[in-house]
Amino acid sequence: MNYARMSVSHVEVRDKVPGALDSSRSEDPLPAASITDPAIAKILPGELLRPAETWPSKILWQHVIVLSAVHLISLLAFIPWFFTWSGLIVAILGHFIFGMLGITIGYHRLLTHRGFTCPKWLEYTFATMGMFNLQDSPARWVAIHRIHHRHSDQQGDTHSPLVSFFWGHVGWVLLRHKDTNRTIRYARFVPDLLRDPYYRRLERKSGWFVVFIIHAIVIVTIGAIVGYFAGGVTEAIHYAASWAVWGVAVRTVFVLHGTWSVNSLAHLYGYRNYETRDQSTNNWLVALIAHGEGWHNNHHADPRSAAHGHRWWEFDMSWWVIRILEGIGLARNVVRPSRS
Numbered sequence: 001m002n003y004a005r006m007s008v009s010h011v012e013v014r015d016k017v018p019g020a021l022d023s024s025r026s027e028d029p030l031p032a033a034s035i036t037d038p039a040i041a042k043i044l045p046g047e048l049l050r051p052a053e054t055w056p057s058k059i060l061w062q063h064v065i066v067l068s069a070v071h072l073i074s075l076l077a078f079i080p081w082f083f084t085w086s087g088l089i090v091a092i093l094g095h096f097i098f099g100m101l102g103i104t105i106g107y108h109r110l111l112t113h114r115g116f117t118c119p120k121w122l123e124y125t126f127a128t129m130g131m132f133n134l135q136d137s138p139a140r141w142v143a144i145h146r147i148h149h150r151h152s153d154q155q156g157d158t159h160s161p162l163v164s165f166f167w168g169h170v171g172w173v174l175l176r177h178k179d180t181n182r183t184i185r186y187a188r189f190v191p192d193l194l195r196d197p198y199y200r201r202l203e204r205k206s207g208w209f210v211v212f213i214i215h216a217i218v219i220v221t222i223g224a225i226v227g228y229f230a231g232g233v234t235e236a237i238h239y240a241a242s243w244a245v246w247g248v249a250v251r252t253v254f255v256l257h258g259t260w261s262v263n264s265l266a267h268l269y270g271y272r273n274y275e276t277r278d279q280s281t282n283n284w285l286v287a288l289i290a291h292g293e294g295w296h297n298n299h300h301a302d303p304r305s306a307a308h309g310h311r312w313w314e315f316d317m318s319w320w321v322i323r324i325l326e327g328i329g330l331a332r333n334v335v336r337p338s339r340s
């Protein structure tokens, strides 16, 4: 992080950047498309100031501790004893099922942008799987992301890598942001979600984190049962440990960095199909690890579209899943690209 810039006073900081003064005051909960505005000069990496709402700096220690813990546990994967083939398979399946259905399709394309509609039971299933990835409650995730679209790569952006790569990737998670710190502050960005008692309940007493812990316990317990039938009590302990490290920690860390890479790498490196006012890019590596989310310049140009790949080579796995859901009648009102 650029500490030299942090010493600039609040008012001075806010006055310097167009649009920063009324940051996030709009009533419209859904982000608009980033249309080209030649009046906004291109900001170079390292030039942007951190959001005014993150001043004065206050570290969210609960985030630091939990994220450090899951990273440390995932490092146990380097010790061979923790490896089992079944643990690896659980990790890969979890990446596709919880990462893609939970975050990419659920939190992002469905809840944030309303790129399609589906039966409530399926929406809740996607939202619940989203919480298995340690990426916050549905309402807070959506609020942060809607603010990102509203102020992309301007000072009001919750996580622009133009502040610094570290800030855009993970730094923003670790510092308090006054507008996203409490449900009552970010409620205006997510009135649609908070009208729903299920999403409201998850806001109370870190309900979403309890869901994450329960899902981890369930995975470890199933691992113990599989191990027990494979080789008695010794293997039960072995499998439980393996599934905890691989099936929970490694997978969670991998999905976390996939999502964070959309915010960092896909606003810095790659090509652009559209001259959006932000600096979003299409990045094939991010598209690969984050189930199509790496076609991020396309997404900023056309946020409501449920398809992020706009060219034939831009493979978007999440879009194919949504098409299958549409084909079997589970997804409706699917928004297709308006610009390609």
Ligand SMILES: [Zn+2]
Binding pocket: 148, 152, 262, 263, 267, 280, 296, 300
């Ligand atoms: Zn973006």
Ligand SMILES: [Zn+2]
Binding pocket: 108, 112, 113, 145, 149, 299, 303
């Ligand atoms: Zn988005």
